Each structure stands twice: as structure tokens, then as C-alpha cells.
Amino acid sequence: MEAVEVEEITRVFEPRRRSGTRVVALDEVSLTVPTGEIHGLLGPNGAGKTTLVKILSTVLLPTSGKARVLGHDVVDETEAVRPLIGIVFGGERGLYWRLSGRQNLEYWGALYKLSSREAKERAQQLLERVGMADKADERVEEYSRGMKQRLHLARGLMGDGKVLFLDEPTTGMDPLAAREFRALIGELRDEGRTILLATHDMVEAEMVCDRVTLIDRGKVIATESPRTLGQVLSRFQRIDVEGVPLVVLDEIRAIRGVASVTAVDGVGTRIEVDEEGATQLVLERLVSAGATSVRTSLPSLEEVYVQLIGERGMEI
Amino acid sequence: MRAFRAGFALELWIIRSNPDALMPLFTAPLFAIIFMAIVRQSGRPDLESDALMAPVLMTLLWVALQHAGTLMVGDRWQALLEPIIASPTSLASVLLGRIMSLMCFGLLSFFEVWAVGKLVFGVSIPFEHPVELFLTLVCTALAMAGLAVTFSALLVMTRNAYTFTNSTSFPLYLLGGVFVPVAILPDWIQPVSSILFVSWSSDLLRASVNEAPVESFWPRLGMVLLLGTASFAIGRVVLHYVLRRMRASGELAAA
Numbered sequence: 001m002e003a004v005e006v007e008e009i010t011r012v013f014e015p016r017r018r019s020g021t022r023v024v025a026l027d028e029v030s031l032t033v034p035t036g037e038i039h040g041l042l043g044p045n046g047a048g049k050t051t052l053v054k055i056l057s058t059v060l061l062p063t064s065g066k067a068r069v070l071g072h073d074v075v076d077e078t079e080a081v082r083p084l085i086g087i088v089f090g091g092e093r094g095l096y097w098r099l100s101g102r103q104n105l106e107y108w109g110a111l112y113k114l115s116s117r118e119a120k121e122r123a124q125q126l127l128e129r130v131g132m133a134d135k136a137d138e139r140v141e142e143y144s145r146g147m148k149q150r151l152h153l154a155r156g157l158m159g160d161g162k163v164l165f166l167d168e169p170t171t172g173m174d175p176l177a178a179r180e181f182r183a184l185i186g187e188l189r190d191e192g193r194t195i196l197l198a199t200h201d202m203v204e205a206e207m208v209c210d211r212v213t214l215i216d217r218g219k220v221i222a223t224e225s226p227r228t229l230g231q232v233l234s235r236f237q238r239i240d241v242e243g244v245p246l247v248v249l250d251e252i253r254a255i256r257g258v259a260s261v262t263a264v265d266g267v268g269t270r271i272e273v274d275e276e277g278a279t280q281l282v283l284e285r286l287v288s289a290g291a292t293s294v295r296t297s298l299p300s301l302e303e304v305y306v307q308l309i310g311e312r313g314m315e316i
Numbered sequence: 317m318r319a320f321r322a323g324f325a326l327e328l329w330i331i332r333s334n335p336d337a338l339m340p341l342f343t344a345p346l347f348a349i350i351f352m353a354i355v356r357q358s359g360r361p362d363l364e365s366d367a368l369m370a371p372v373l374m375t376l377l378w379v380a381l382q383h384a385g386t387l388m389v390g391d392r393w394q395a396l397l398e399p400i401i402a403s404p405t406s407l408a409s410v411l412l413g414r415i416m417s418l419m420c421f422g423l424l425s426f427f428e429v430w431a432v433g434k435l436v437f438g439v440s441i442p443f444e445h446p447v448e449l450f451l452t453l454v455c456t457a458l459a460m461a462g463l464a465v466t467f468s469a470l471l472v473m474t475r476n477a478y479t480f481t482n483s484t485s486f487p488l489y490l491l492g493g494v495f496v497p498v499a500i501l502p503d504w505i506q507p508v509s510s511i512l513f514v515s516w517s518s519d520l521l522r523a524s525v526n527e528a529p530v531e532s533f534w535p536r537l538g539m540v541l542l543l544g545t546a547s548f549a550i551g552r553v554v555l556h557y558v559l560r561r562m563r564a565s566g567e568l569a570a571a
Binding site for chain 1: 318319321322325326329330333334394395396398399400401402403404405410560563564565566568569
């Protein structure tokens with residue numbers, strides 16, 4: 001059985017005022033996450049990641065389409081879905097600030113129908129696991145942002161869910177804590193859990209995910225392993241070269257598949273290609289022109305991301 | 317039951333760290349002094365027990381309505397509502413537990429007004445019917461919590477729930493016979509009052525602190541419980557539909 005099945009989910013937010021805008025947050029998104037997989041949902045702000053996580057968490061209804069978690073429909077079988085999932089939403093909110101971390105967890109344990117003793121025990125275990133045991137009895141309002149984020153994660157694990165939805169879980173964490181957190185995600189997978197990780201952090205997706213779905217403007221662009229996605233984008237290869245005469249660069253510019261030839265400070269000239277086979281032609285021309293300092297680079301997931309999503313920059 | 321206990325414990329923790337919620341306990345003695353002064357001025361010593369019971373009911377109603385307007389709204393603004401909804405627990409039961417926790421503190425107002433009567437006016441509440449008094453107070457607190465769940469559900473999407481609950485409390489005081497018995501209100505109001513458990517509670521509370529036997533105690537207490545339970549049941553249904561609507565519109569989380 002697949003842990004998560006999403007079939008042509010569309011979610012439209014209708015304007016609440018006449019002057020408002022209709023927003024298509026998800027547009028016929030389909031996705032499958034096998035049991036035991038860490039699946040990344042990668043996209044910029046406003047891509048639709050959180051909307052999808054909310055639909056799968058049963059807190060938002062889709063406009064159309066179907067989604068199932070461990071075989072249960074997230075709209076019609078919410079009572080079956082909810083005990084099976086754990087959710088971690090990003091951000092500083094979502095905790096009772098005037099309570100201690102331990103009290104927050106014990107409350108959440110009770111909501112997941114643990115007895116008082118079970119809730120206390122699990123809270124202690126999780127506080128130790130996320131490195132918060134020594135701060136457990138301090139009020140949440142005294143925690144740093146990263147500590148709150150770790151408490152969010154512990155809260156998401158209180159119900160011992162088989163499927164975890166993590167929405168930007170490392171927001172606010174320092175690099176060391178984020179690295180420990182990624183190790184923890186691996187441990188959770190080893191325990192047999194399935195994890196859907198929504199993130200805009202390419203490095204994070206590349207480091208922890210078995211597969212990644214690129215999503216932008218509510219549409220799935222691709223679902224592949226981080227490595228395969230990189231290979232797919234090999235046609236977008238980048239070549240850095242130094243000391244090439246302008247006339248040769250003009251010839252290269254005319255080669256089919258060369259997307260750009262630009263001068264880059266500290267690098268020399270950067271040639272970007274966007275068609276398979278173009279790299280070879282460019283390299284042949286560079287070698288015949290006597291260029292000796294030539295460097296090609298394999299695309300990182302970040303480059304895949306930027307190339308596929310385009311150069312929208314901060315635009316949402 | 318676990319959901320109820322979870323809500324009850326949560327609110328105890330919150331009150332311990334933030335006792336603002338107990339503000340009505342500061343006003344109950346003041347209202348007792350005002351009402352006692354009025355009945356003394358009017359030369360009606362027979363109404364002294366009534367004057368002391370009114371602030372108790374007012375405190376319970378105030379606590380119930382005030383928190384009905386703020387608990388869910390607060391959770392929504394703190395982005396807590398979504399994870400709570402995503403848990404396998406009945407939100408209505410959690411809310412009931414939270415409000416009952418507050419009601420337990422609200423019941424302390426009874427001892428406050430008793431102390432005011434004794435120390436300021438030299439009046440003792442006659443404990444002629446302690447069992448009836450105790451059961452009436454407990455059932456009233458339960459019914460208030462049930463009513464508060466309905467208000468919570470209705471108010472969760474409003475931006476100024478506090479103003480609404482504040483202004484709703486006075487019609488309820490009036491229709492519930494908190495200040496004066498419903499029997500002396502205009503005839504056309506009485507059918508409305510009779511479907512409010514508060515009117516049954518206030519009559520029963522007054523009867524429990526009078527020397528005369530409490531007539532038809534069990535049927536009247538049953539009405540308090542029945543109407544309170546009905547309030548809770550309505551609250552559950554309303555909550556179900558409100559949450560469904562919020563899930564559809566994407567408004568479970570406030571921006």
C-alpha cells in the first residue's frame with residue numbers, strides 16, 4: 001500500500017472580497033509516496049507545498065481530486081487518517097507559549113489519546129531525542145526560534161504517526177541543529193515511517209530525500225530522485241572558461257543549444273547550454289580554439305530548481 | 317473522557333502561568349456589595365440571599381462567555397487550531413474540559429460572596445439545603461460549559477468575539493433571571509427564559525438558600541442538566557459545521 005496517494009488534487013481559494021483575487025494553489029497535482037520513503041516537496045514560497053500538506057493533514061478540503069493516506073481518504077475518512085499522521089508546521093506559532101515544552105507535549109499526547117503516564121514517558125523520550133531535555137520545564141516563550149522548531153518536531157512525533165508531514169521544519173534552526181535534525185529524519189525513516197518534507201531548501205532536499213517532487217505555482221514539474229533530477233538537468237550544463245577570443249565566443253553563441261554566453265567576474269566566461277549534445281559541440285570548439293582552462297560542472301539540485309522554475313526571483 | 321481531561325489540565329496550566337482568567341473573581345465581591353446595598357436601601361432583608369447569589373451566577377456566566385469567545389479564537393490566531401483539528405480528538409470535548417476548568421475557579425465566587433455577606437453586612441447564607449445547593453452549583457457550571465462550547469463554535473471566525481460575548485452577557489443575565497426572578501418579568505419574555513437553563517439555575521439557587529423546602533428539586537435540576545446538555549449537543553453540531561466550513565474555506569489558520 002502506498003503511504004500517500006494524491007490524484008489530480010486542485011485547490012482554489014476564492015476571493016473573500018470582491019476586490020480579491022482567485023488563487024489556484026494546486027492545479028491537478030498527482031503524487032505517490034511509497035511507504036518508508038522520505039519524499040521532498042520542493043518549491044518556492046507560494047508554490048502550493050503547504051496547501052498540499054494541509055490537505056493531506058485533513059485540515060483543508062481540496063476543491064477537486066482525491067488524496068489518501070495509508071489507503072484512507074483524507075476528506076471522507078478523517079477519523080481513520082488522523083491517528084496515523086503526525087504534522088509539523090513551520091514557524092514560531094503553534095505552541096502554547098506560556099506553558100513549558102514538557103506541558104505542551106503532554107497536552108498533545110492526551111490529544112493523541114495517550115494515558116497520562118504514557119504521555120509523560122513519551123514526552124521525556126522525545127525531549128531527549130530532540131535535545132531539549134534540559135530546557136523541558138522552561139516556558140516556550142523563553143525558547144529561541146530553533147528550540148521552538150525542535151519542540152514542534154517533538155510535538156509532531158507525540159502521536160507516533162506512521163506518516164509524517166513536515167512543513168519547513170528547519171526554519172530558524174542553526175546549521176548544526178539543522179544537521180542533527182536531518183539525521184533524525186533518517187532515523188525516523190529507519191523506524192519505518194514515511195515522511196513528506198515540504199521545503200524550499202534545495203540542499204536539505206538533496207541531503208535527506210529519496211525522491212523529490214518539484215512544485216511551482218500549484219503544478220508538479222517533476223518527481224525524481226535528487227540524483228536523477230540533476231541528470232535530467234544535465235542539458236542545462238554550465239561551462240566556465242578563461243582566455244577565449246571574442247570571435248570564438250561569438251561562434252559558440254551561434255551553436256544550437258547554447259542558452260547564454262556571459263562574462264562573470266572571477267570566472268572568465270560562463271557558457272550555459274539548455275540542450276543535450278550542445279555541451280560536446282561547445283567543448284570541441286573551445287579545444288580547437290586552444291582554450292586550456294575549461295571547467296564543466298554538474299548541476300546541483302539548486303540549479304535544477306532554478307532552471308526549471310525559471311528566474312522569477314522573489315515574485316510569488 | 318481523555319479529551320475532556322486534556323482540556324481540563326491544559327487550562328489549569330494556563331491559569332497557573334497566566335491568572336488573568338480569574339479576573340471575574342475580583343468583581344464578584346464588588347457586585348455582592350452593590351446588590352446588598354440596594355436591598356438594604358430598599359428595606360428588603362428577604363432578598364439578601366438573592367442579592368448574594370446573583371454575583372455567583374454572573375461570575376459563572378461571565379467566565380463561560382468570556383472564554384467561549386477567546387479560547388478557540390486564541391488557538392486559531394496562535395496557529396494551534398490546525399494541529400488540534402488534525403489530531404484524533406473531539407475538539408468539543410477538549411473545549412468542554414477547558415471551560416469546566418475555568419468554571420471550577422468560577423465556583424469560588426460562592427465563597428467570596430458568602431464572605432462578603434458575613435464580613436461586610438453580617439449576613440449568613442442559610443445552608444438549609446446544602447445538597448441541593450451543591451448540586452445546583454455543579455450542574456449550573458456544567459450547563460454553562462455546554463453553552464460556552466456553542467458560543468465558541470459560533471464566534472471562532474469573528475475578529476471581535478470579546479465585544480460580542482461582553483454584550484451578550486447582559487441579555488442573558490436578564491432573561492436568565494439572574495438579577496430578579498423571571499416570574500416578575502413581562503409575560504411575553506417568560507417563554508424565552510424557560511428555554512434558558514440559566515433561568516432554572518437561578519430560581520433553584522435562590523430556592524436552595526431559602527429556609528423553605530425546595531419544591532420539585534429533581535425535575536428542576538433535571539431541566540438544568542437537560543438544557544445544558546442540549547447546549548453542548550448544539551455546540552457539537554455547530555462546531556462540526558463551522559469546522560467543515562473553515563476547512564473548505566481555508567480559514568482554520570488565521571493569517
